[in-house]
Amino acid sequence: MSAKKTKEEMVLQAKTKHGENAFDYSEYEYVDSKTASTIICNTCGHHFRMTMNAHTRGSGCPDCAQRIIAEKNNVQELFFSYFY
Numbered sequence: 237m238s239a240k241k242t243k244e245e246m247v248l249q250a251k252t253k254h255g256e257n258a259f260d261y262s263e264y265e266y267v268d269s270k271t272a273s274t275i276i277c278n279t280c281g282h283h284f285r286m287t288m289n290a291h292t293r294g295s296g297c298p299d300c301a302q303r304i305i306a307e308k309n310n311v312q313e314l315f316f317s318y319f320y
């Protein structure tokens with residue numbers, strides 16, 4: 237018996253971490269948790285390659301991550317321009 241996980245198990249684990257509809261795994265080809273494959277972001281539609289290892293630990297769409305950082309910076313700029 238193999239201890240290797242199936243794509244379905246990995247997708248379930250990823251959905252537990254990121255939410256049911258956060259990502260589309262229809263393009264994802266599961267080889268093993270250390271082999272990157274295509275994940276589609278349902279928020280911005282970006283296709284990116286990532287290992288399931290990183291993804292199930294919380295790494296998501298790189299585009300959305302950058303946008304969140306950019307939005308945080310904008311908020312800080314607004315904050316500073318208001319008070320100084």
Ligand SMILES: [Zn+2]
Nearest residue numbers: 277280297300
């Ligand atoms: Zn995204």
